[in-house]
Amino acid sequence: xxxxxxxxHPVRSEFADDPDMADLxxxxxxxxxxxxxALETCLREQRLxxxxxxxxxxxxxxxxxxxxxxxxxxxxxxxxxKTNAELDAINAEVNELIDICRRLTP
Amino acid sequence: xxxxxxxxxxxxxxxxxxxxxxxxxxxxxxxxxxxRIAAERQPALILLDLAMPVMDGFxxxxxxxxxxxxVHIPVIVVSGSDDTDDKVAGFNLGAIDYVCKPFNMPELxxxxxxxxxxxxxxxxxxxxxxxxxxxxxxxxxxxxRRLTEEVAARARTGKPFTLxxxxxxxxxxxxxxxxxxxxxxVLQQFAKLxxxxxxxxxxxxxxGGEEFAIILRxxxxxxxxxxxxxxxxxxxxLRWPKHPERNVTGSFGVCDNPAGDAKDPxxxxxxxxxxxxxxxxAGRNRVVxxxxxxxxxxxxxxx
Numbered sequence: 001x002x003x004x005x006x007x008x009h010p011v012r013s014e015f016a017d018d019p020d021m022a023d024l025x026x027x028x029x030x031x032x033x034x035x036x037x038a039l040e041t042c043l044r045e046q047r048l049x050x051x052x053x054x055x056x057x058x059x060x061x062x063x064x065x066x067x068x069x070x071x072x073x074x075x076x077x078x079x080x081x082k083t084n085a086e087l088d089a090i091n092a093e094v095n096e097l098i099d100i101c102r103r104l105t106p
Numbered sequence: 107x108x109x110x111x112x113x114x115x116x117x118x119x120x121x122x123x124x125x126x127x128x129x130x131x132x133x134x135x136x137x138x139x140x141x142r143i144a145a146e147r148q149p150a151l152i153l154l155d156l157a158m159p160v161m162d163g164f165x166x167x168x169x170x171x172x173x174x175x176x177v178h179i180p181v182i183v184v185s186g187s188d189d190t191d192d193k194v195a196g197f198n199l200g201a202i203d204y205v206c207k208p209f210n211m212p213e214l215x216x217x218x219x220x221x222x223x224x225x226x227x228x229x230x231x232x233x234x235x236x237x238x239x240x241x242x243x244x245x246x247x248x249x250x251r252r253l254t255e256e257v258a259a260r261a262r263t264g265k266p267f268t269l270x271x272x273x274x275x276x277x278x279x280x281x282x283x284x285x286x287x288x289x290x291x292v293l294q295q296f297a298k299l300x301x302x303x304x305x306x307x308x309x310x311x312x313x314g315g316e317e318f319a320i321i322l323r324x325x326x327x328x329x330x331x332x333x334x335x336x337x338x339x340x341x342x343x344l345r346w347p348k349h350p351e352r353n354v355t356g357s358f359g360v361c362d363n364p365a366g367d368a369k370d371p372x373x374x375x376x377x378x379x380x381x382x383x384x385x386x387x388a389g390r391n392r393v394v395x396x397x398x399x400x401x402x403x404x405x406x407x408x409x
Contacts, residue, residue, distance in 0.1 A: 020122055020123075020125065020126075021122060024118055024119065024122050027118070028115060053157075056157055056186050057113050057115065059186055059207065059208065060113060060115075060116055060186045060207035060208055061113060061115035061116055061119065061207075061208065062208060063208030064115070064116065064119045064207075064208050064209065064211075065115070065119065068208075071208045078186075
């Protein structure tokens with residue numbers, strides 16, 4: 001697995017070489033700009049409930065598409081939102097999630 | 107198999123990952139559609155997400171387990187929450203298993219197989235509990251349930267059905283003369299005869315002792331009589347290794363419209379029983395249709 005914290009380092013799907021999964025992973029990655037946009041909008045407008053839903057969905061799906069770090073980071077963000085963590089911490093975690101989503105590649 | 111999940115990502119993933127299994131996957135993106143599909147398509151297994159808009163998975167699970175059409179379908183909760191309270195709530199509502207998202211596919215597949223295995227065993231046990239050990243026909247408990255269902259369906263849809271009570275003639279004397287193994291062989295042979303001559307939708311039960319109950323669906327008493335006459339003749343012509351000199355006959359009482367309250371299963375039994383009694387009194391080895399409602403005086407004269 002690529003080191004998740006290297007900036008601009010692309011994150012490849014674990015299933016990149018699985019022919020059954022190739023199309024699916026590609027579709028998942030191609031939808032990332034929309035999700036990143038949604039994350040940014042929700043963060044800007046401080047819609048924490050919607051942020052939690054987005055995080056929940058990314059946590060549930062990420063690893064299934066071979067992107068385990070997405071599930072981990074999204075899961076942390078979901079937990080922070082659930083426990084009403086400090087806004088600064090939430091901001092940082094959303095940005096971390098956006099960062100990894102930007103680096104996904106099939 | 108039915109998967110209910112609001113996340114298209116998860117549903118697409120399941121579709122691809124289960125493609126190579128011998129599983130037909132139906133998907134629903136909300137619990138309302140999911141419950142309707144479950145009732146209509148009767149999947150062998152349901153995968154149910156918890157966090158969904160409109161209605162959460164717990165409520166969907168509760169409704170699935172309260173609907174007689176879906177109560178028997180095993181449900182695996184597949185949830186993003188690994189909270190112990192959620193797991194306990196899921197099991198308490200009747201889930202057969204609980205898997206956390208993101209799920210590991212080999213593990214989910216193994217849990218699905220395990221749920222299907224348990225479900226098949228439970229189905230087998232519940233069937234066994236409703237089958238008569240000696241004859242392999244349905245037992246009295248099953249008959250009582252099915253008669254109640256048929257009576258209710260007739261009241262609702264107006265579709266006819268016929269109830270027949272049948273008693274093997276002079277069975278006690280056969281048992282006394284030739285022994286119980288001979289009697290058992292007669293019961294088993296007659297059960298086999300019934301099974302071979304009835305249609306798939308008909309319900310043959312051992313009502314008790316040497317008495318049998320037969321529900322013929324979508325059939326009037328007149329139509330039933332043709333079939334029952336053939337059964338009566340076949341029984342009469344059977345030859346018995348243990349008592350070749352003695353054949354076995356049966357009497358049949360038939361009812362498709364009982365005296366009294368047609369919505370009351372007991373009224374059906376009573377009418378069929380009365381017709382059976384008439385068949386006995388008239389000399390046995392015959393099929394008699396109950397006349398509804400019989401004037402008491404005439405009934406006495408016939409008896």
